[in-house]
Structure formats: structure tokens, C-alpha cells
Ligand SMILES: COC(=O)C(/C=C/C1=C(C)CCCC1(C)C)=C/O[C@H]1C=C(C)C(=O)O1
Ligand SMILES: O=C(O)CCC(=O)C(=O)O
């Protein structure tokens with residue numbers, strides 16, 4: 352079942368943050384100003400030494416010696432278990448394609464507002480240009496412009512939302528998405544091997560896998576201490592692949608050990624995170640970790656995010672191999688289409704979406 356929210360909802364006027372920057376460069380409308388506890392603490396007097404998310408060298412898994420393979424596989428499993436996030440280097444995705452997509456994405460965001468508004472993300476929907484996950488007039492807004500498209504299977508596409516400018520946008524996105532799809536399948540294969548499962552278990556289970564892309568553009572913000580670029584959330588996907596634009600400011604933060612840890616971009620690396628679906632399938636062994644984006648006073652930032660998830664038809668639940676008396680079943684079985692619908696019809700709210708699947712245990 353495709354997640355198509357239909358109920359009419361009233362979200363009030365949503366300012367376009369790029370236009371705000373042009374017209375009233377130093378004012379932050381109240382709707383973007385977060386309440387105290389939600390504000391990012393960017394100027395800590397006593398910052399904790401920064402931990403960095405793990406780095407996986409995919410070439411060691413694909414063409415390394417037996418020892419290199421074994422060591423990298425252990426590192427991959429530990430990253431998924433301890434962090435839910437890692438950066439992948441030597442990932443095999445054509446770097447000039449990565450750069451081309453970044454270029455056309457930036458060109459799109461730099462178009463006049465009237466041109467971008469030909470592809471509106473209507474309230475309650477997740478595809479097109481605008482702000483997703485806004486469901487009421489009093490909800491705080493993110494300091495971000497989004498452009499999102501469903502890619503696979505084709506029935507989730509809305510052809511009216513594919514832009515004609517820049518001219519090479521669609522072909523570049525198609526080529527990029529094919530490569531990212533291959534990367535996701537490869538990563539899922541190694542994740543399965545690391546869990547002592549059959550290497551094809553996820554590919555076979557996922558069927559007509561769902562793939563979507565979201566481009567997030569965060570303009571510089573005069574008061575980055577008051578706003579969020581993107582609200583805290585975990586992703587509903589199985590895996591998410593995130594590319595940070597070259598020269599972008601640091602913006603992604605993940606919630607680890609009760610602190611927000613910034614993800615330092617590594618040139619040409621892609622950031623991978625475990626989504627809610629893998630958390631459920633692995634019975635919580637691999638966690639989908641809460642993350643958010645913060646803004647920068649002087650620099651803008653672009654991120655290009657691919658969500659890779661199973662077919663909407665799939666019945667998702669913990670895999671029997673990962674359930675036993677020490678790890679009793681933590682999630683109920685549900686239909687992934689239902690999960691997606693629930694995810695996209697609620698505001699981003701930390702790990703709350705997963706409550707849809709959690710079995711409540713009292714101890
Ligand atoms: C703004 O979009 C999202 O944040 C998002 C939605 C992705 C989707 C589309 C843009 C088109 C239709 C399919 C889908 C819902 C995947 C997040 O994606 C996560 C949430 C779920 C659930 C998921 O599978 O990926
Ligand atoms: O821009 C980022 O770094 C975070 C993006 C993200 O988490 C998302 O789009 O789901």
C-alpha cells in the first residue's frame with residue numbers, strides 16, 4: 352500500500368527559508384524559534400572530546416584478502432550495533448555522478464521560487480518542493496527547503512513533480528539512483544553475512560524495494576542557536592545513504608550516549624544509517640539512531656538522502672534467527688505499507704514512529 356495521506360490539514364503559511372534570507376536576512380520568524388530544550392547547544396563552554404562515527408572501507412569487503420574481509424566485516428557489524436551509523440569509503444559509486452547530482456540539485460534550489468513552486472509538496476504529502484512533516488499551524492518549522500521524489504518501484508513516482516530545469520536533472524538522478532541501489536544491496540548483503548544469515552536474505556525478502564530521494568537545502572541562518580535545520584528523527588527506511596555537499600558546513604548530528612555528536616564529513620565518503628526497518632528485522636540488535644541537522648551562521652549546506660526500504664507488501668517482524676530466550680521478540684509483525692503511511696502522516700518526532708511496532712514490555 353502506498354503512503355498517500357489525503358485528509359485536508361491546515362498548516363498555516365510556511366515561509367520559504369531561502370526567500371526569508373533574501374528579504375529579511377537577520378529576522379527569525381517565531382515559527383522557526385525552538386523552545387529552550389530543543390535548541391542546539393552550539394557554543395558549549397566545555398565541549399566533550401568528539402567521537403567520530405566509524406568508517407567502513409567497502410573495498411576490503413569486495414576485494415580484500417580473507418583477513419581484511421574478516422576485520423572489515425567485524426567493524427561493519429560493530430558499527431551497526433554500537434552506532435547505527437557509519438561512513439563508507441571506496442563505495443564504488445561513480446564520484447563524477449555524485450558531483451553532477453550535487454550540481455544539479457544546487458542549481459534546482461537556486462531557481463526562482465515560482466519555478467520551484469511548480470512542483471509543490473502539498474500539505475500532508477512527502478514528494479515535491481517545500482517542507483515535509485508539517486501537520487498543524489502551531490508546529491515549529493525546520494530551517495530547510497526540501498525537494499523529495501519517489502523513485503522505485505515506478506508506481507510511487509509522480510511524473511508531474513520531476514523538474515524540467517535544470518535540463519539534466521532527471522537523467523542525472525536516474526543514473527545516481529541506480530548506483531545507490533547497487534550500494535544498498537551490497538551493504539545489505541554484508542550486513543546479513545555479519546549477522547550469520549544467508550547473504551541474500553534481505554534482497555529476497557525486500558521484493559520490489561522502495562527507493563526515494565530527498566534533497567535538503569539549509570541556507571545559512573543568522574541565529575543557528577535558535578533553530579533546527581531538521582527535527583530529530585530516526586529514518587523509517589531499512590538503510591539510508593546520505594551525501595553531504597562539497598564545501599558544506601558540518602550539520603548532521605547523531606544522538607549517542609545522551610549527547611549530540613556531529614558527523615565530520617570525509618571527502619567522497621557516503622554516510623549510511625540503519626533505519627527503523629532493520630531495527631525491527633534484527634529484533635533491536637541494530638538500532639535506528641535518532642539524528643538531526645543544525646544550521647550555520649555563514650555557510651549553507653546541501654544533503655542528498657536516499658531511503659531504501661522493502662516492498663510495501665512485506666510483512667515485517669523480527670527474524671526468527673534473532674529471537675531467543677535472551678532476546679525475546681521486541682516488535683510485532685506489521686505491513687511495511689502501513690508503517691510507511693504511519694511514518695509520513697506524523698511529524699518527525701525522535702524515535703516515536705517505532706512505537707507503531709514495539710511490543711510493550713513492563714520490565
Ligand atoms: C520527505 O520524505 C521522507 O522523509 C521520507 C519519505 C520517503 C518517501 C517518498 C519521498 C516517496 C514515497 C515513498 C517514501 C515514503 C519512502 C522518508 O522515508 C522513509 C520513511 C519510510 C517509512 C521509509 O521507508 O523511508
Ligand atoms: O541533512 C542531514 O544531514 C540529515 C538529513 C536526514 O536525516 C534526512 O533527510 O532524513
Ligand SMILES: [Fe+2]
Nearest residue numbers: 584585586642
Ligand atoms: Fe534522517
